[in-house]
Amino acid sequence: xxxxxxxxxxxxxxxxxxxxxxxxxxxxxxxxxxxxxxxxxxxxxxxxxxxxxxxxxxxxxxxxxxxxxxxxxxxxxxxxxxxxxxxxxxxxxxxxxxxxxxxxxxxxxxxxxxxxxxxxxxxxxxxxxxxxxxxxxxxxxxxxxxxxxxxxx
Numbered sequence: 001x002x003x004x005x006x007x008x009x010x011x012x013x014x015x016x017x018x019x020x021x022x023x024x025x026x027x028x029x030x031x032x033x034x035x036x037x038x039x040x041x042x043x044x045x046x047x048x049x050x051x052x053x054x055x056x057x058x059x060x061x062x063x064x065x066x067x068x069x070x071x072x073x074x075x076x077x078x079x080x081x082x083x084x085x086x087x088x089x090x091x092x093x094x095x096x097x098x099x100x101x102x103x104x105x106x107x108x109x110x111x112x113x114x115x116x117x118x119x120x121x122x123x124x125x126x127x128x129x130x131x132x133x134x135x136x137x138x139x140x141x142x143x144x145x146x147x148x149x150x151x152x153x
Contacts (some may be wrong), residue, residue, distance in 0.1 A: 001031050022147060049068055050065050051096050051097050051100070061080060061081050062093055066097060072107055072109050073105075075111070075112035078111075078112075102150040110150060111146065112128070112145070113145050123146050124146075128147065132144065
């Protein structure tokens with residue numbers, strides 16, 4: 001019955017994708033008193049946070065892509081070129097993102113996701129704790145969600 005009542009689309013142009021995203025965000029925000037209180041405040045705005053490093057020749061040596069929202073830093077990607085791994089660059093990029101999030105944006109915690117074949121051990125060494133493990137996501141691989149309380153200085 002539903003199929004006859006509505007035209008269902010799975011791929012849409014950018015304008016309609018943005019409309020759908022904002023409509024869903026606004027609807028979910030309206031349903032939560034906490035999210036409603038954040039709306040329109042600096043804490044309620046998601047802000048990108050990118051940190052990158054160039055080597056002596058100007059080539060990209062590594063980088064971190066994430067964002068802050070409310071009091072959280074969310075690390076989406078952290079990458080270091082193979083030639084520069086083991087130099088401490090990954091730790092430095094992560095620490096710099098945490099510093100910016102804590103000092104400049106008032107964040108109290110950070111979160112990220114990684115797979116078992118990537119870097120869960122690296123993140124544990126940086127003070128992150130596993131709060132969730134999803135086995136077979138994708139099949140044969142475990143995805144971890146890790147969090148860290150950001151120290152106040």
